[in-house]
Amino acid sequence: MRGAPRRAPEQPIDSLGYALARATELVAGVIDGANLTDVFERMQAGHPEWPEGTRGAVRDLAWSTLREFGRGDAILSRLLHSPPPVEIRALLLVALQRLTQRPEQAHTVVDQAVGATAVAMPGLRNLVNGVLRNALRRQPEWQGWIEAEPEARHAFPAWWVERVRSAHPQAWQDLLAAGNTRPPMALRVNPRRATLAEVEAELAAAGLEFRRLDNDALVLARPLAVARLPGYAEGRLSVQDAGAQWAAQLLDVRAGERVLDACAAPGGKTAHILERADADLLALELDPLRAGRVARNLDRLGLRAELKVADCRRLAAWWDGRPFDRILADVPCSASGVVRRHPDIKWLRRDSDIANFAAQQAEILEALWRTLAPGGTMLYVTCSVFDEENAGQVARFCVRHADAERLPIRGSSDLQLLPCADHDGFYYALLRKRP
Missing domain, CATH: 1.10.940.10 (NusB-like)
Incomplete structure (x- = not known):
């Protein structure tokens, strides 16, 4: 047969x-x-x-x-x-x-x-x-x-190219080109377990080349497996994009403050906040599996936070009515600023998805603003380069809320980081709730 x-x-x-x-x-x-x-x-x-x-x-x-x-x-x-x-x-x-x-x-x-x-x-x-x-x-x-x-030619869908060209007319070609490169690998030092100088010395002793950026992120010359990083298993350092490391610094939490990280997974920004200050922090995550990643990251670093699996828009499911002094709103977005790390995104996304993300972001902002104490601050964050999710979103929110005051970031009304050799693309806007 x-x-x-x-x-x-x-x-x-x-x-x-x-x-x-x-x-x-x-x-x-x-x-x-x-x-x-x-x-x-x-x-x-x-x-x-x-x-x-x-x-x-x-x-x-x-x-x-x-x-x-x-x-x-x-x-x-x-x-x-x-x-x-x-x-x-x-x-x-x-x-x-x-x-x-x-x-x-x-x-x-x-x-x-x-x-x-x-x-x-x-x-x-x-x-x-x-x-x-x-x-x-x-x-x-x-x-x-x-x-x-x-x-x-651009290795991006046509609609994506047009959005980037419209949002960044002077830099659109460089931005697209950066999206097709290999991303950098950056490290964040945990000051509760090591000093920056100690980690730099350990990296140098291991023969690893790196450079320090102005926010103290350490960018490696060549990526490598985390298991080969001296001090990683001991929680002395973490892998986190240098652009993402601005979040905790801009939120500037002080000891004893009540803090909300509304969309916490995988937990890098949550951990960074707690590394810098002894805060009463609540971390929310909608996905139970991703919430588990937050818990594991905190455990490795020796940090503690209250962690709840919940949709941050549904206040009745998680909020006890006590206002927060600081809120990190790292909202779901197109992820257009981190596409070189997640290259499937540019082929799976559709142009209509951006409006859907913007609508979801607006819902999150409306809900979280209710939980912010008068005089408190909220840091709005995306990993997007599209205006509809970034400056446009914040401008629309401020029109709706007379009690929202924009605080300057490094001498500007907001901060748009575009992907480059040092970091991925992120957007930051800092809002204060007038008393």
């Missing part, structure tokens, strides 16, 4: 083919609408035997493929006569990205990609082999194909 085509054996866990296959699963999941970080975390949980090298290779291939998704798709459209299955489309995209990164490995990449196909879909080995070899022959044409399509 003739059976189905024989499947090739699973490739070695430390091989390029194995990394290509696992990255393909992640990219295919995003094409089908899944969240990249969630899919990757589930995959990691299912493979506790992965060494650091495998984990890093899979992550790098998937993330870089999705940053360049529009460009890879532009190339594939010239090489395919009809759409292949999602898994094969994803594998070809991952292989093309690897060919771009390591052109000297061309024959190895093709061979390993065909091998990965043999494991998952053996009947399509010839298709993958033919497309990739044709791609190599026509590689001098790739850049022309990319330049011919605006979405491929």
